[in-house]
Amino acid sequence: MLTSVVGINWGDEGKGRMVDLLSQNYDIVVRYQGGNNAGHTVVNDRGRFILNLLPSGILRDETVNVLGPGMVIDMEHLYNEVQRLRDAGIEITPKHLKISDRASICMPYHKLLDCLEEDRLGDKKFGSTRRGISPAYSDRYMKKALRVGELLHRELLDERVADIVEWKNLLVEKGYGHEAIKTEDMLEWIDKYCMPFKDYICDTTLYLDKAVKEGKNIMFEAQLGALRDIDYGIFPYTSASYTIASYAPIGAGIPEQRLDEIVGIIKAYSSCVGEGPFTCELFGAEGDALREAGGEYGAATGRPRRVGGFDVVASRYGVMVQGCTCLALTKLDVLSYLDEIPVCVAYEVEGKRVDYFPKGIELTEAKPIYEYVPGFKCDISACRKPEDLPTAAMDYIKNIEKAVGCPIKYVSVGPDRDQYIEMF
Ligand code: GDP
Numbered sequence: 167m168l169t170s171v172v173g174i175n176w177g178d179e180g181k182g183r184m185v186d187l188l189s190q191n192y193d194i195v196v197r198y199q200g201g202n203n204a205g206h207t208v209v210n211d212r213g214r215f216i217l218n219l220l221p222s223g224i225l226r227d228e229t230v231n232v233l234g235p236g237m238v239i240d241m242e243h244l245y246n247e248v249q250r251l252r253d254a255g256i257e258i259t260p261k262h263l264k265i266s267d268r269a270s271i272c273m274p275y276h277k278l279l280d281c282l283e284e285d286r287l288g289d290k291k292f293g294s295t296r297r298g299i300s301p302a303y304s305d306r307y308m309k310k311a312l313r314v315g316e317l318l319h320r321e322l323l324d325e326r327v328a329d330i331v332e333w334k335n336l337l338v339e340k341g342y343g344h345e346a347i348k349t350e351d352m353l354e355w356i357d358k359y360c361m362p363f364k365d366y367i368c369d370t371t372l373y374l375d376k377a378v379k380e381g382k383n384i385m386f387e388a389q390l391g392a393l394r395d396i397d398y399g400i401f402p403y404t405s406a407s408y409t410i411a412s413y414a415p416i417g418a419g420i421p422e423q424r425l426d427e428i429v430g431i432i433k434a435y436s437s438c439v440g441e442g443p444f445t446c447e448l449f450g451a452e453g454d455a456l457r458e459a460g461g462e463y464g465a466a467t468g469r470p471r472r473v474g475g476f477d478v479v480a481s482r483y484g485v486m487v488q489g490c491t492c493l494a495l496t497k498l499d500v501l502s503y504l505d506e507i508p509v510c511v512a513y514e515v516e517g518k519r520v521d522y523f524p525k526g527i528e529l530t531e532a533k534p535i536y537e538y539v540p541g542f543k544c545d546i547s548a549c550r551k552p553e554d555l556p557t558a559a560m561d562y563i564k565n566i567e568k569a570v571g572c573p574i575k576y577v578s579v580g581p582d583r584d585q586y587i588e589m590f
Pocket of ligand 1: 173177178179180181182183204205206207208209390496497498499500578579580581
């Protein structure tokens, strides 16, 4: 069984929590894109964990976790993330974690370039997490990236890194006027943060291909949502990677495989980190109350998130491009405080009501059309069966299902592992 778990919207849909729950049925969990530019928060009996790079299956001893070729990996961040988990008693050995030799390394100069460019842009900044993701992917396309597998030949790296640093300084020093980066600093960084992972590096394509043939269950865990996909998202306010499910087998290392199931994670309201069009945004007291109720602050950066009501237009599009076979609706309990729940049912573009998700200037200028539906006004966090839910909550779920055209299989009513309802 090959299953991808993906975000439907702008990210932060609660994927970490759902992957943690669903991963119990899988032998292997694979991250297939992105880097440490987003975070999953997982709460379980072992504690509360923020995972930026490691797949959520790392919290289960028996699950094998893979960082796939589609990723760009900041090894210093990985080193610290692994250390934090070990301090909390989680065992991480080459048996639990395998790093693709094809993945690229996100180097300190990628982070530096990310910051230099955001600063240069000033008011026109993209709202990057400044973690070097775009510069790292750019180097991959320029064929200048260091691949994880190169760490297995440390003796070749002195010259290799010197060549890259010389090229990078054309931009860092001569372009941005920043102090030059030094080869010896980069090599020291590699020795300190990359080399400890030498025994974790392998050809994950061979490993996963064998696992598929042995009938193992594999889950592909996405970071960020459909609207952050480099091609299908709200470009240029997207990530630099492919966040959609179709990319999962490619970014994971088994391009020949097809997915059996695609679980879309969709939040009961909307949130968005950073810049860019966010049509359903709610402002003032209405927005503040929702942000507080949902605890909407970035897991990776602590930034307050922009919030809005459930966005039918963006969600229907997200479900379509992800090709979802079913959905998990998260954070429904957060809406308990509302007398009436705001739902963005359509957009207005150039004075006309539209139901499709626009792009470019049409999207930038789109206005939300809001309707209010009855709230359920009670604590639903203890509900465990569909029949435990109040009628208004059930109506809300059914309306979303109908609006986006995909069945909701799970409803999450709290952050804990058991706080969910299986709808069918
Ligand atoms: P991700 O990147 O998609 O995993 O999203 P986040 O890291 O932002 O996770 C969402 C946050 O909401 C985390 O703090 C979770 O513990 C929490 N969470 C997830 N599902 C639920 C839910 O159903 N109800 C509530 N109240 N919190 C949830």
